[in-house]
Amino acid sequence: MINGAQVLMESLKREGVERIFGYAGATICPAVDALAATDIAYTLVRTEQNAGHMASGYARMMGRPGVCMVTSGPGATNLITGIATAYMDSIPMVAITGQVQSYLLGRDIFQEVDITGACAPFTKHSYLVKDANDIPRVVKEAFHIASTGRQGPVLIDIPIDIQQQMIDPVYPDSVDIRGYKPSVKGNDVQIKRVAEAISAAQKPLLCVGGGLFSAHAQAELVALCEGARIPVVTTMMGLGLLPTDHPLNLGMIGAFGTPTANRALNTTDLLIIAGARAADRAVTSPKEIASRTKTVHLDVDPAEIGKNFSTTVPVVGDVKVILGQLISHRPRAQSDAWIADLQARRQAEPRPAAAPGAGSVTPSYLMHALGEKLGDDACVCVDVGQNQIWAAKHLPMKHGRFLTTGGLGTMGYSLPAALGVKAAVPDRQVAVVCGDGSFQMFENELATLKAMDADVKLVMVHNGVLGLVHQIQFSSYSGPFGVDLTGSPDFEALAAAYGIPSARIADDGQVDAAIDAMLTQSGPYLLICDVDPMATTSST
Amino acid sequence: MESKEHTLSILVENTPGVLSQVSRLFSRKGYNIDSIASGATEDPKVTRITIVMNGDDATIEQLAAQLRKLLCVISVKVLSTEDAVQRELVLVKVKAETKDKRDEVLQIVSVFRASVVDISRETLTISILGDENKAGALMDLLADFGLMEVVRTGIIAIERGVRTIYEDTKESGEFNYGKNVL
Structure with missing residues (x-):
């Protein structure tokens, strides 16, 4: 007989878990104790939210669920933002929380919260385990649910007495959940309709999102857009699906997108949305577009069809499989003139240029230079705010990853996500782009960065304000209020306190040399770049 | 699009918290429930929930799709008044x-084929079975006497003919959930 915590660890190992991000506390102690006896690696975070973000970054690179484990009560509530972020970005995750004794549930005892209840709106599913004999099945189901269909977080809440319950476990080989049968293959008739629509189109457009990363469908995307001659626009979550300089890549759509991408969206005669929900930030007037053009929506989640966009031809299934089915029809659009026009417009878009001597760093130039200098398969973890928009607009992607939270937009995501990425793919170059606001939301994780001695390069755009809100307050409200970051520390001294080298620059003339110096160092590094607080996401 | 009354029949696993999972989805997505009724089916492990709500067709379809995403949900069917x-x-x-x-009340009761289930010197308690219109019309008339209390079970509904909700379960393969047809 072994205890529930040992059964939990054995179940996790059977799912191929190699690493857990977490924070210990009283009610999760049996699980931590059992973890210590395994070869599963453990990363201690400095606040539970970041265990979620690290599991998210890890999952996005591994292509399977990241695992985080925290204690009950405040540990669990702190993790909520991490879980909600993964939910909105459709990232597979299994979150494990300790819970008070099952026979005391409902009495509001020390560190008790109804975490499965609290997380219901943003978990794909959750379990409150009341018998250790259920643990093997629950874990197997949790990994299946998190990693299939539309991916997302699954929560397992385990009372401490269940972790201590002695049982003879029986481990299931397969999963059968009556209420969970995600579609994989697209309907053949619908696929044929899409193929015919493509061949009849003169101005087809593919709009791709994060779902293509989830489905590992990059090769199919390249084959379809090149074979069928369809230009491509992306959502923020789809950045990096194609290299920025791919001749058919028109860049990102939306309020912060490229002029060419938005022009294409507004003039296409066949819009194919794949693995994207095309929410408000990406498409500001879905009704207008849907009323004017034929729309195809390819998504694994049937509830996305028609949610933000009315659709002429919906296809539900795994987008990698669907694109494969489509390619087999060999559709080819009559799109040469359309592509030539869009490519000319794309070429004519202004390029980020350095303005040396101005006494501040030009954000667009900084992002451009950083992207150019990063390695071919670098992973850039981008925070939220102006830094996110500048990076999305101006950081050229090659064959690496652009990892940000496009869904929930959680400030403080970048560094913990980067640490998860580094844990997943230690040999790849990893950089963080953040602002001085978002930096102060994750700065406690500098300790984790140091503890992991992770080779992560942090680039901070520093302007002393919460830039994006500051910008909106200027354009739409009575003026800046409550966004001045007065009281911020000397960031170089702070980095030094953690034993992390840093540099600070305040002019475009220093950008190239500073990035080169950062990238030639090994180990963590912070580059602080002073930008003008009045610089906006539309200025350069 | 036109907003009208819809009846949603939902088969769910009979597990703790299942009713709150279903009802929470309505509030989360911003929809109001006009009536809700729930009870076991011929299979004690399966509960059938009937919900009446107002909305346009697209809204109801979207809601049904969201409901199907819940793992506790086995089947969702939108029933029309004509077919059910x-x-x-x-x-x-x-x-x-x-x-x-x-005497006057008893007369009304008999016309409506309702029944008196309790009687006291000052009150009559009446039970009426029917669709919404029938109950509404009766209550309208009884209001003249003074309604002291009204309690309703909520609408339950079943399809006419051979069709059943079991044709639309997630297990049955290619139904609306994956049929790719709007």
């Missing part, structure tokens, strides 16, 4: 302090 039999049980306690008034 609908019933609701209403209990009404009405004032009737004199014999004349009691």
Whole structure:
């Protein structure tokens, strides 16, 4: 007989878990104790939210669920933002929380919260385990649910007495959940309709999102857009699906997108949305577009069809499989003139240029230079705010990853996500782009960065304000209020306190040399770049 | 699009918290429930929930799709008034302090084929089975006497003919959930 915590660890190992991000506390102690006896690696975070973000970054690179484990009560509530972020970005995750004794549930005892209840709106599913004999099945189901269909977080809440319950476990080989049968293959008739629509189109457009990363469908995307001659626009979550300089890549759509991408969206005669929900930030007037053009929506989640966009031809299934089915029809659009026009417009878009001597760093130039200098398969973890928009607009992607939270937009995501990425793919170059606001939301994780001695390069755009809100307050409200970051520390001294080298620059003339110096160092590094607080996401 | 009354039949696993999972989805997505009724089916492990709500067709389809995403949900069917039999049980306690008034109430009750389930010197309690219109019309008339209490079970509904909700379960393969047809 072994205890529930040992059964939990054995179940996790059977799912191929190699690493857990977490924070210990009283009610999760049996699980931590059992973890210590395994070869599963453990990363201690400095606040539970970041265990979620690290599991998210890890999952996005591994292509399977990241695992985080925290204690009950405040540990669990702190993790909520991490879980909600993964939910909105459709990232597979299994979150494990300790819970008070099952026979005391409902009495509001020390560190008790109804975490499965609290997380219901943003978990794909959750379990409150009341018998250790259920643990093997629950874990197997949790990994299946998190990693299939539309991916997302699954929560397992385990009372401490269940972790201590002695049982003879029986481990299931397969999963059968009556209420969970995600579609994989697209309907053949619908696929044929899409193929015919493509061949009849003169101005087809593919709009791709994060779902293509989830489905590992990059090769199919390249084959379809090149074979069928369809230009491509992306959502923020789809950045990096194609290299920025791919001749058919028109860049990102939306309020912060490229002029060419938005022009294409507004003039296409066949819009194919794949693995994207095309929410408000990406498409500001879905009704207008849907009323004017034929729309195809390819998504694994049937509830996305028609949610933000009315659709002429919906296809539900795994987008990698669907694109494969489509390619087999060999559709080819009559799109040469359309592509030539869009490519000319794309070429004519202004390029980020350095303005040396101005006494501040030009954000667009900084992002451009950083992207150019990063390695071919670098992973850039981008925070939220102006830094996110500048990076999305101006950081050229090659064959690496652009990892940000496009869904929930959680400030403080970048560094913990980067640490998860580094844990997943230690040999790849990893950089963080953040602002001085978002930096102060994750700065406690500098300790984790140091503890992991992770080779992560942090680039901070520093302007002393919460830039994006500051910008909106200027354009739409009575003026800046409550966004001045007065009281911020000397960031170089702070980095030094953690034993992390840093540099600070305040002019475009220093950008190239500073990035080169950062990238030639090994180990963590912070580059602080002073930008003008009045610089906006539309200025350069 | 036109907003009208819809009846949603939902088969769910009979597990703790399942009713709150389903009802929470409505509030989360910003929809109001007009009536909700829930009870076990021929399989004790399966509960059937009937929900009546207002909305346009697209809204209802979207909601049904969201409901199907819940793992506790086995099947969702939107029933139309033409294709389904609908019933609701209403209990009404009405004032009737004199014999004349009691007689008058009894007459109305008999016309509506309702039944008196309790009687006291000052009150009559009436049970009526029917669709919403019938209960509404009866209550309208009884209101003249003074309604003291009204309690309704909420609408339950079942399809006419051979069709059943089991044709639309997630297990049955290519139905609306994956049929790719709007």
